[in-house]
Amino acid sequence: MPNQEVEVLVVGGGQSGLAMSEHLSDCGLPHLVLERHRIAERWRSERWDSLVANGPAWHDRFPGLEFGDLAPDAFASKDQIAEYFEAYAEKIAAPIRTGVEVTSVQRKPGQHGFRVETSEGTIDARFVVAATGPFQRPVIPPIIPGDAGPEQIHSSTYRNPEQLPEGAVLVVGAGSSGVQIAEELRRSGRSVYLSVGPHDRPPRRYRGRDFVWWLGVLGKWDAETPPRGAEHVTIAVSGARGGQTVDFRALADLGINLVGLTSSFDNGTIRFAPDLGTNIADGDANYLSLLEEADAYIERYGLDLPEEPEAHELGPDPECVTDPMLELDLAAAGVTSIVWATGYAVDYGWLQVDALDEQGRPAHRRGISTEPGVYFLGLPWLARRGSSFIWGVWHDAKFVADHIAIQSTYQGH
Structure with missing residues (x-):
């Protein structure tokens, strides 16, 4: 995948990355989603065996697809959730590549856009969305x-x-x-x-x-x-x-x-x-x-x-x-x-732009970062209390995608 160019690069292939992909497609924006493991990997390999969703199936989902094998008030298992996101990626034809890790994102000097180094080569992107979520470092x-x-x-x-x-x-x-x-x-x-x-x-x-x-x-x-x-x-x-x-x-x-x-x-x-x-x-x-x-x-x-x-x-x-x-x-x-059920911290060591505060946390407003062209998605309280939940991130992604579409129009004029 050497020297590729893309309008929008989405880093992360979980619920945030897929929601972002759907809305970018709806806006007609060419994009690529990179996931270093498999789709919804954290649901697969970083949760205990008996885990189920904390919300019922009618609620903890994207608007465009129901859990076909669950009663509305039932709670999906972690495997059912991973399968759900796989099915959703197929439904929206998400341009996702798995097994590709992003190692650095840097602004291109004197130009719009970013130079992105990955485990499979270099990508130039005009916009970058960090959709890696809040569960990065235990x-x-x-x-x-x-x-x-x-x-x-x-x-x-x-x-x-x-x-x-x-x-x-x-x-x-x-x-x-x-x-x-x-x-x-x-x-x-x-x-x-x-x-x-x-x-x-x-x-x-x-x-x-x-x-x-x-x-x-x-x-x-x-x-x-x-x-x-x-x-x-x-x-x-x-x-x-x-x-x-x-x-x-x-x-x-x-x-x-x-x-x-x-x-x-x-x-x-x-x-x-x-x-x-x-x-x-x-x-x-x-x-x-x-x-x-x-x-x-x-x-x-x-x-x-x-x-x-x-x-x-x-x-x-x-x-x-x-x-x-x-x-x-x-x-x-x-x-x-x-x-230790003591939560997680974010880790944006790969995001080497002016989009983080002194503690390494995202500096943003509703996902629009302080670094023009960089966006965040899937974080707690990104825009509201529901932002880090499955349904909440879908609605936040629409706002971010609309903002990217507007900025793309300005840059392309």
Whole structure:
């Protein structure tokens, strides 16, 4: 693929790259999508075996194609999602090349466009879209030394309970990944400790509607700034086992030992912040607030939806919350492995243009970067709360494609 020229180069062949390709085609813009592995590779090889989507099939998809083998309210498995994106690429005839890695993007001196170096040669592109998404570099906080004893892995490399050595497990992080992994490990017979930090905890369903529907009709998917000023808010929600509300009291009843935010480690003992009760209470407040807003919406519009008063009843806090464990001797507790469900960082080392801030994060407005001709797609809060979700990235891609089309017209005049 030496010395090729293209109008728009899209880097990344996951949900963001495919959404971008569809809208670029609709705008009549010649383009090429490069993917270093396979289409939707992260769904294939960087997720645990039993993972399903966190949203129902009617919602977590692109508008142009349904999940043909799933009921609308079912939750697609990771393999079904990968197959869905493969089918979508074929449906839109996406000009995608797999197995090609982009190693650098640099502006061409004194000209419009960029010189792109890849594992298969050089490409000149007038516009570049970074559609590699937010899950680029797994983050493990430097709290416990690697030689401390327990095996330590990130949730991106966790596959199933049999993968881990026999013994108890500490799961750090209580977002969607952490709670699902902790529950799976506990149901397999493991002794499990779950480190719970600040989080939002929506109901899975309420009064006959999934929480994604409620966030939609209440306008919350369209929020343009993160709550509490945070760049990322951990959401404890799950589609596992048919989709159930994440309830930390129920997890404690299952036998999971809840602890606070993991804070430090010394001489075989890990310490937890005394914030477990506060984190649980704040998650409960978020949960109850959404119920109240839903009730008000139903009353306002006269909807005939079944009442669900029991959803407002939380029950007493378990002992692990009222009398929290503040430290744990890992060896004495038999902890042989730690799963860090602590998220990801972006990595744009290949993007060697003035499109990043001092911390290496994208500098942009709705995906339009500070470097003319460079665009971002698939990031949390790119334009709104829904931006990093399957359906959300599709709508963001339309805005970006329209902007590229306008700029292409100016440059071509």
